[in-house]
Amino acid sequence: MLEIKHIYKTFNPGTVNEKRALSNLGLSLDSGDFVTVIGGNGAGKSTMLNLIAGVYACDNVAGSSIVLDGTDVTKEPEYRRARFMGRVFQDPMRGTAAGMEIQENLAMAYRRGKRRGLRWGITRQEKEIFHEKLKVLGLGLENRMSSKVGLLSGGQRQALTLLMATLRKPKLLLLDEHTAALDPKTAKNILSLTHEIVTRDSLTALMVTHNMRDAIRYGNRLIMMNEGSIIFDVSGEEKKKLAVEDLLKKFEEASGAELANDRMLLA
Amino acid sequence: MSFLLTMGNAAAQGVLWSIMTLGVYLTFRLLNFADMTVDGSFATGGAVAAVAVNGGMNPLLALLLSLLAGIACGAVTGFLNTKLKIPALLAGILTMIALYSINIRILGGPNVSLVNVRTVFSAVPGSPMGSTFLVGALTAALMVALMYWFFGTEVGSSIRATGDNEYMVRAFGVNTNTMVMIGLMISNGLVALSGGLIAENQGYGDANMGIGTIVIGLASLIIGEVLFGNRFNFVYKLCSVIVGSILYRMIIGFVLFLGLESSDLKLLTAIVVAVALSVPVIVKKFPGKAAAVNTVEKSEDAGADASK
Numbered sequence: 001m002l003e004i005k006h007i008y009k010t011f012n013p014g015t016v017n018e019k020r021a022l023s024n025l026g027l028s029l030d031s032g033d034f035v036t037v038i039g040g041n042g043a044g045k046s047t048m049l050n051l052i053a054g055v056y057a058c059d060n061v062a063g064s065s066i067v068l069d070g071t072d073v074t075k076e077p078e079y080r081r082a083r084f085m086g087r088v089f090q091d092p093m094r095g096t097a098a099g100m101e102i103q104e105n106l107a108m109a110y111r112r113g114k115r116r117g118l119r120w121g122i123t124r125q126e127k128e129i130f131h132e133k134l135k136v137l138g139l140g141l142e143n144r145m146s147s148k149v150g151l152l153s154g155g156q157r158q159a160l161t162l163l164m165a166t167l168r169k170p171k172l173l174l175l176d177e178h179t180a181a182l183d184p185k186t187a188k189n190i191l192s193l194t195h196e197i198v199t200r201d202s203l204t205a206l207m208v209t210h211n212m213r214d215a216i217r218y219g220n221r222l223i224m225m226n227e228g229s230i231i232f233d234v235s236g237e238e239k240k241k242l243a244v245e246d247l248l249k250k251f252e253e254a255s256g257a258e259l260a261n262d263r264m265l266l267a
Numbered sequence: 268m269s270f271l272l273t274m275g276n277a278a279a280q281g282v283l284w285s286i287m288t289l290g291v292y293l294t295f296r297l298l299n300f301a302d303m304t305v306d307g308s309f310a311t312g313g314a315v316a317a318v319a320v321n322g323g324m325n326p327l328l329a330l331l332l333s334l335l336a337g338i339a340c341g342a343v344t345g346f347l348n349t350k351l352k353i354p355a356l357l358a359g360i361l362t363m364i365a366l367y368s369i370n371i372r373i374l375g376g377p378n379v380s381l382v383n384v385r386t387v388f389s390a391v392p393g394s395p396m397g398s399t400f401l402v403g404a405l406t407a408a409l410m411v412a413l414m415y416w417f418f419g420t421e422v423g424s425s426i427r428a429t430g431d432n433e434y435m436v437r438a439f440g441v442n443t444n445t446m447v448m449i450g451l452m453i454s455n456g457l458v459a460l461s462g463g464l465i466a467e468n469q470g471y472g473d474a475n476m477g478i479g480t481i482v483i484g485l486a487s488l489i490i491g492e493v494l495f496g497n498r499f500n501f502v503y504k505l506c507s508v509i510v511g512s513i514l515y516r517m518i519i520g521f522v523l524f525l526g527l528e529s530s531d532l533k534l535l536t537a538i539v540v541a542v543a544l545s546v547p548v549i550v551k552k553f554p555g556k557a558a559a560v561n562t563v564e565k566s567e568d569a570g571a572d573a574s575k
C-alpha cells in the first residue's frame with residue numbers, strides 16, 4: 001500500500017540552522033495496517049507524515065521514493081497527492097475552514113481527488129448524505145449544518161475533520177497527534193471514533209501519538225522513531241503483549257538514552 | 268450647484284465606483300490577499316476604454332476590453348506571487364508601478380480626452396445623472412449576480428476556502444496557487460471595468476486616475492461593513508459593499524460642498540479608513556458597547572442559517 005525507501009529530509013541545508021530531520025527512512029505498510037507511531041520530541045514523526053503528504057519534498061537523494069498503491073508520488077505536489085490521503089492535524093484549526101459552514105466544509109472534503117468546475121458547490125443530495133454522516137458522530141452537528149465551523153469546540157472540530165478526512169475513503173489516513181490539543185475526555189472520544197472509522201472502513205492509517213498506552217491499545221502495528229529513523233517496529237501478537245515498560249526499555253537499548261517527550265504520558 | 272444635485276451626482280458616481288469595491292472585497296475579504304495592483308489596474312481600465320472609444324470602438328466593447336486588460340493585470344500579480352514567490356503586498360505594488368508606465372504607453376501621453384464620441388452613458392437617454400445611475404446600477408446588479416453564482420460553484424467555494432484556510436484546501440486536493448490566480452484575475456477585471464466606466468463617464472482617461480483607488484475601495488468596504496455588520500448571506504454582503512461605495516462618494520461630495528479642495532480628499536479618505544479600522548479598538552475600550560458587538564457576532568451565526 002505504502003512503500004517509503006531511503007528518505008532523507010534536511011531543513012535549512014547549508015545554513016547554521018541545518019537540521020537533518022529524517023535519515024534513510026524506510027517503511028512499508030500493508031493494506032489495512034493501522035500503525036501507531038511514537039518517539040521523543042523532534043524524532044521526526046511529523047516530518048515523516050508531512051513528507052508522505054507532500055507538504056515538503058524530500059531531499060533529492062538517489063533511490064529515494066514514496067510509492068502509494070503502485071503510484072510513485074515522490075515528486076507530486078501536496079494537492080495532487082490529496083486524492084489518496086485523508087489527514088487530521090494536531091491543531092483543530094488546521095483541518096477546517098472556520099469562516100465557512102459545516103456543510104460547505106464537508107462539500108470541500110467530498111470533492112477530494114475530484115476535478116472542480118463550475119457546478120454548484122454543494123447539492124441537495126450531498127446535504128442529505130452529510131446529514132446522515134454527521135448523525136453518526138452523535139454530536140448533534142446534523143442540526144447545525146449551516147453554522148460556521150468557527151463556532152464549534154476543538155473536539156467538535158476534530159470530529160468533523162476526521163469525518164471530512166474519511167468522507168471519501170482514503171487509501172491512507174494520516175493522523176498527527178490529532179487528540180493532543182483536546183481535554184482528556186474529548187481526546188478519548190475522538191480516539192475511539194478514530195478506531196471505529198478505521199476498522200469500519202478497513203482503512204490503512206498512520207497515527208502519531210504521545211500516549212504509549214494508546215499506541216499499544218490501538219492498531220495492529222507500532223513503530224518507534226528516534227533521530228529521524230525507525231528504531232523499533234512490532235506488530236501482531238507481539239505488539240498486543242507489549243507493556244509501557246517494554247517500550248521504554250526498547251528505546252534505551254536502541255538509542256542509549258532515556259525516552260524524553262514532554263508530552264509523553266507514561267501512565 | 269444645489270446640495271441635492273451634488274449628492275445625487277455623488278451617489279451616481281458611487282455606483283460606478285462600487286464595481287471596483289466589489290473587486291477589492293474579493294481579494295481583501297474572500298481571498299485574504301492584500302492586493303495593491305488596484306491603483307494600476309483601475310487606470311489601465313480607464314486608459315483602455317478611453318483609447319478604444321476614441322478609436323471608434325463600440326463603447327460597450329471598449330468596456331469589455333477594459334475588463335480583459337484588468338484580468339491580465341491580475342494575472343501578472345498572480346504570477347509574481349504564486350510562481351516567483353514574491354510576497355502578496357510587494358507583488359501587487361510591483362505590478363501597480365509597472366502599470367503606471369504601461370498606462371502612459373496605452374494613452375500615448377498622460378491623458379486622453381473623449382471628444383464628441385458616443386459612450387455607454389450617451390447611449391442612454393435622460394440627464395447625465397440619470398444615465399450614470401442606470402448604467403451603474405445595471406452593471407452592479409449584473410456583477411453581484413455573477414459573483415453570487417460564481418462563489419457558489421465548486422471553484423468559487425474553493426477560492427473562498429483558500430482565503431480561509433489554505434492548508435485545509437490543499438489537503439483536499441485544490442491547487443491553492445490556481446485559486447489565488449483566478450481570484451486576482453477576476454478582482455482586477457472588476458476594478459478595470461470600473462475604471463473604464465469612470466473614464467467614459469468623466470470623458471477622459473488619465474494615467475493618474477488610479478492613485479488612491481485601493482484606499483477608496485477599502486474605505487467603501489469598511490463603511491459598508493460598519494453600517495451593515497458582518498451578517499446574513501452573501502448577496503447581503505455584496506450589497507453592503509455597493510452601499511458603502513455610494514456612501515463614501517456622498518461623504519466626499521458633502522465635504523466638497525462644504526468648501527474643501529479636491530486635493531484634500533486623499534487626506535480625508537485616509538482619515539475615514541483609519542477611523543473605521545479603529546472602531547473595534549475603540550469599542551473594546553468601552554465595555555458597554557462591546558456587548559453590542561457580541562450580539563452582532565452571535566447574529567452572524569443565526570444569519571448563517573439563512574444563507575445559501
Ligand SMILES: Nc1ncnc2c1ncn2[C@@H]1O[C@H](COP(=O)(O)OP(=O)(O)OP(=O)(O)O)[C@@H](O)[C@H]1O
Nearest residue numbers: 011012019021039040041042043044045046047048
Ligand atoms: N519546518 C521546519 N523547519 C526547520 N526545522 C524543522 C521543521 N520542521 C521540523 N523541524 C525539525 O526537524 C526535527 C523533527 O521534527 P518533527 O516535527 O518531525 O518531530 P516530531 O517527532 O513530530 O516531534 P514532536 O513530538 O515534538 O511533535 C526537529 O528537530 C525539528 O526542529
Ligand SMILES: [Mg+2]
Nearest residue numbers: 045046047177
Ligand atoms: Mg510532531
